Amino acid sequence: MLLLAGCSGWQSALDPKGPAAGELAWLIWFFTALCTVVWLLVMAVLIVPLARRPAPVGDPLVLDAAAERSKMRIVVAALAATALILVGLTLLSYFANRTLAAIGSDAVLTIRVTGHQWWWEVRYENDQPNRILTTANEIHIPAGEPVRLVVASTDVIHSFWVPNLSGKLDLIPGHENVLDLKADKPGVYRGQCAEFCGAQHANMSTFIIAEPRPVFDAWLNDQLRPAAAPVSAEAKTGHDLFLKRPCVMCHKIGGTIAGGTVAPNLTHIASRQTLAAGTLAMSRGNLAAWIADPQGIKPGAHMPVVGLNGDELNAIVAYLEGLK
Amino acid sequence: MKRGPLLLVFAILAVAGCQREERDTRPQSALGSGDQPAAVTALEPGGQRPASSDTKAGVFEANAFHLSEGKRLFNWFNCSGCHANGGGGMGPALMDQKWLYGSSIESIHATIRDGRPNGMPSFRDKIPDDQIWELAAFVRALSGNAPKSAAPSRDDDMMPHPSENRLPDAATLGKSP
Known part of the structure; x- marks a missing residue:
């Protein structure tokens, strides 16, 4: 019980913050209790019989018919009770599954989440192409409204798990899975890849950020704009360097010629709370550290060490820091 | 029968296999500008560039990790846009034994880094030096020029051609044994 006390709050399946997780938590508790x-x-x-003094052993061939019958009844009753409990639990989990499946029937938003080694690509679908938004690692959703996540992978199998909001679901290369969830209240819910996927599996986390509808709409409109133009001279240098150096081969910054799609979209990187899929907090220092030595921070990650001198690094960081 | 020494020998032999995939993900930070002299012999079809003093060539060519990284980058950087998975299209085919600028890994490295006339762009400063070596090593694997023990094996998704470690060995191709 004391150990379980550690399970409340941050990233816990026992502290549900949405209907899907609530249903599952109820099921966990009921199964455990029963x-x-x-x-x-x-x-x-x-x-009880072990503690009792053993009765003297009589002739094994002499059977008391009445006693044997009552023993048989006890065994049959226990068997029936076991079968009943198992069928009951099966039915319970079946109905819980139905409830989970019904959550997304009126989903207001479809978000495509693609797993990469070792980060999450997040794409907000829309019928209008100019309203499609691609970002990374942080999933903003309107609180109190059901959303549908369509999950897949480009390399190996990952698993999407935000314990406070839903159960886990595998991201499989070449196959789409659908996960519906809803956050009852605004808040930041941490998630983690839950299927071992390589060297940096542990540093592959995600955040679902539930916000009131107006805040969410404002965020979405903000993110749909192209990247902010560099203001200071240093940031301008950084912008030019970004386009000349290896950054441009993999990353995209909306509104510039940088159009790589194999690494996180950096159009509004400074508006995110973390760097490198939850590995570092977003700050100027961490940005510089990450670019200067990604392999020291996340060994094996696909971000290479690129040769930049101090001035170039400062300029690029100044530019990225302005991409709110 | 004394099995002890025999087992020891096998254990040592097995350990030797580990080097096949040795990973150095944190190289000396260098952009695509190794100490090789810039390509000045571009107008020598079939000509070999002078062997470079760079020791990376040998290291990268026989290393399974670098070869598979090269394969990943070949896709990521859209080499297939012109070279079509090695089959060739706008750019020359890479899975045959015809080399316009030499078949050595140094020549391929120079081709990627400095570009070649009529289309091949220069990736100098756009790709870190080690990644160019990885790409060059993989390009050689596309035509069976990499050791079978290190060349990439089966893809995770649909394969445009047999995996690189199943290609006929370029050294013995077309020659009677």
Whole structure:
């Protein structure tokens, strides 16, 4: 019980903040409670005769018909109870599944989440092409409204798990899975890749940020704009360097010629709370550290060490820092 | 029968296999500008560039990690846009034994870094030097010029051609044994 006290709050399936997680948490508690009762009963039935002084052994061939019948009845009753409990639990989880499946029937938003080694690509679908938004690692959703996540992968199998909001679901290369969830209240919910996917599996986290509708709409409109133009002279230098150096081969910055799609979209990178899929907090220092030595921070990640001198690094960081 | 020494020998042999995939993900930071002299012999079809003093060539060519990284980058940087998975299109085919600028890894490195006339762009400063070596090593694997023990094997998705470690060995191709 004391150990379980550590499970409340940040990234816990026992602290549900949405209907899907609520349903699952209820199921977890009910299963645990029922199994505990059954276990205690079995133990009691086992311990009582063990503790009793054994009766003297009579002739094994002499059977008392009445006693044998009552023993048989007890065994059959226990078997029937076991079968009933198992069928009952199966039905319960079946109905819980139905509830989970119904959450997304009126989803207001479809978000495509693609797993990469080791970050998450997030794409907000829309019928109008100019309203499609691609970002990374942070998923903003309107609080109190159901959203649908369509998940897949480009390399290996990953698993999307935000314990406070829903169960986990695998991201499979070449196959789309659908996960519906809803956050009851605004808040930041941490998630984590839940299927071992290589060297930096542990540093592949994501955040679902639930906001009131107006805040969410403002965020979405803000993110749809092209990147902010560099203001200071240093940032301008950084902008030019970004386009001349290896950055441009993999990353995209909306509104510039940088159009790589194999690495996180940096159009509004400074508006995100973390860097490198939750590995570092967003700050100027961490940005510089990440660019200067990605392999020291996240060994094996696909971000290479690029040769930049101090001035070039400063300029690029100054530019990226302005991409709110 | 004394099995101890025999087992020891096998264990040592097995350890030797580890080097096949040795990973150095944190190289000396250098952009695509190794100490090789700039390509000045571009107008020598079939000509070999002078061997470079760079020791990376040998290291990268026989290393499974670098070869598979090269394969990933070949896709990421859209080499297939012109070279079509090695089959060739706008750019020359890479899976045959015809080399316009030499078949050595140094020549391929120079081709990627400095570009070649009639279309091949220069990726100097656009790709870190080590990644150019990885790409060059993989380009050689496309035509069976990499050791079978290190060349990339099966893809995770649909494959345009047999995996690189199943290609006929370029050194013995077309020659009777």
